[in-house]
Amino acid sequence: MSYKLYYKPGACSMAVHVILNELNVPFEAINQTDLKVPDFLKLNPRGQVPLLVIDGEPVKEGAAIITYLLDTHANELMPESGLERAKALEWLMWCNASLHPACGRMFWLSRQGFDESTRSRLSQLFMSQIQTLWDEADARLAQTRYLAGDRITAADILMAVIANWGLPVALGANIKRVLKDVVARPAYQRALQVEQIEYKAAA
Numbered sequence: 001m002s003y004k005l006y007y008k009p010g011a012c013s014m015a016v017h018v019i020l021n022e023l024n025v026p027f028e029a030i031n032q033t034d035l036k037v038p039d040f041l042k043l044n045p046r047g048q049v050p051l052l053v054i055d056g057e058p059v060k061e062g063a064a065i066i067t068y069l070l071d072t073h074a075n076e077l078m079p080e081s082g083l084e085r086a087k088a089l090e091w092l093m094w095c096n097a098s099l100h101p102a103c104g105r106m107f108w109l110s111r112q113g114f115d116e117s118t119r120s121r122l123s124q125l126f127m128s129q130i131q132t133l134w135d136e137a138d139a140r141l142a143q144t145r146y147l148a149g150d151r152i153t154a155a156d157i158l159m160a161v162i163a164n165w166g167l168p169v170a171l172g173a174n175i176k177r178v179l180k181d182v183v184a185r186p187a188y189q190r191a192l193q194v195e196q197i198e199y200k201a202a203a
């Protein structure tokens with residue numbers, strides 16, 4: 001099986017990068033910082049990362065890529081069945097389908113040419129939605145060691161990647177505890193080194 005990961009440093013694609021490292025499978029990592037160039041658009045017309053080319057077939061959508069990889073290679077980051085798997089998927093999707101798009105609205109806003117008062121009102125609204133999500137995770141992590149329960153799963157890795165996007169949020173002590181734990185893993189450290197990213201969110 002051959003894997004080619006297209007990533008942009010520090011973006012959501014970093015979760016796939018960390019997971020490929022965790023799985024100890026061979027892969028090629030391609031820094032695709034410029035996402036709108038014709039060669040990349042041929043592979044992914046949306047011009048987005050992550051993109052994992054599996055045996056020549058491009059696969060999009062981070063959560064699908066992560067689930068596929070964890071279903072295909074032995075690991076302890078995704079329970080195989082039962083309620084434990086349901087909770088691991090719940091929190092992976094929370095990161096991918098709730099937290100990520102909420103943060104994406106702030107990045108979208110920074111590219112619009114709104115007047116200052118519109119920008120400021122939207123920014124307050126978007127940031128309060130993001131903060132509510134982080135508060136939800138902190139409350140969960142006051143009850144459980146990791147997002148899905150007692151054991152680390154792919155959700156904690158994706159959460160750690162998103163936490164480092166530099167938005168002005170207040171991350172609770174329970175989240176920071178998990179971030180420190182996740183980022184200390186050799187697989188995460190290797191991805192930070194290759195992508196040349198400094199991890200600041202756990203401080």
Ligand SMILES: N[C@@H](CCC(=O)N[C@@H](CS)C(=O)NCC(=O)O)C(=O)O
Pocket residue numbers: 008011012013035047048049050060061062063096104
């Ligand atoms: N739902 C997609 C979202 C991918 C996405 O938004 N990726 C961002 C990086 S975190 C990106 O490529 N943004 C560039 C763009 O949309 O132009 C996924 O989870 O893979």
